[in-house]
Amino acid sequence: MTAATTSSQSIRVWDAPVRVFHWLMVLSFAGAYITSESERWRLVHISLGYTLGGLVAFRLVWGLVGTRYARFASFVRGPQAVVQYVRSLGSAEPEHHVGHNPAGALAIVLMLVSSVVIVATGWALYNDVGPEGLDGIHEAAANTLLFLVGVHVAGVVVASWLHHENLVRAMVTGRKMGTPSQGIARVWGSLAAVVLACVLGFWGWQWQHAPSADAAQTSSTASGKQSSEDD
Template sequence: MTGPDNKAVERIRLWDPLLRLFHWTLAAVVTLAWGLGRFGPDQMSLHFWLGYAVIALLAFRLVWGLVGPASARFSGLVHGPKATLAYAASLFRRKPSNWRGHNPLGGLYILVLLTVLALQVLTGLFADPEDYMNVGPLAGHVSIETARSALGWHGMLGNLLLGLVMLHLAAIVFYRLWKREDLVRPMLTGIKTVRR
């Protein structure tokens, strides 16, 4: 990086190893679960096991969001409406954002994504497609109407989740090409280059 605007840059440790491992493991598990749910065999036991893995990952993220390093904490994801609107107004400026962590829109996105994932696995636990084979483990504890409703919500949330993942990938490309900011390398190495 050269030029007067780029003189005062530094490399900072941002994403800790456990958060990075969580991110990439969650991406792989959700991709596999979605693919098996959509295109997989009629027998969904692997899909169920992947759902349990998502529950474990979300439980870890909940704990890590409370006690982990500053960049992993939920308090770092919430910036308030004023900061979020100000960031949104500057989104299309053609320069890196230089946030030390998630920017306000990114933080909001993470909260939405984690909420949708939690609802997705919750509905899966209660879903009953009435095929006597792919019944969620808690479906027997609710009425058949509730279990069928959970199945419907599970499908809709799966589509919403796909949309959120596509938005995430589009944002990565946008930041790389338009704002000249690499979001992938810091999630691989834990180190991000920012202005001082």
């Protein structure tokens, strides 16, 4: 799996659940980050935060029981493997991996951890529980994830250039070049459809139960009046 390949044909590497998770996570985090400072879009921010939490929970489970390249056991390696991979990028024959390379795997793990911190602190802030300072931790975790996303994107560009393969397209089609023995047998399209349906269903439910503009304005006015009376 980690040896350089004499690729001869297109093989299936990324199953459908991994690809759906990847792009839904991109959408959820980007949307949540953009709406983080807007009171008007607060419900959207919260909904996308919950979506991010659900997606991460699914990915953790799929990382244990999923297909060959989706499992953490197939790509999570120690610091030595990461250093060795990074060093090989400057050589004439950079180390090639059919699935995630060690550096990319490290970024993925850190992004998942950051996402867990974001969702946990966001939930605590929304429900007004936990110690003081959570808002700072929440913001720091979000900025950390944004930084990791930038590093991840840069890594994808560099790896695509060095290995002469379009890694972005691979995460859309699920296919890369390799030998037949390296491919996965099943893409699990039905499970990916269930994941997508759950996310869309949750968004629809949130939309249906969102307070009307009049109700939101009334609540905001009441809060302001109460604050004035307390002063």
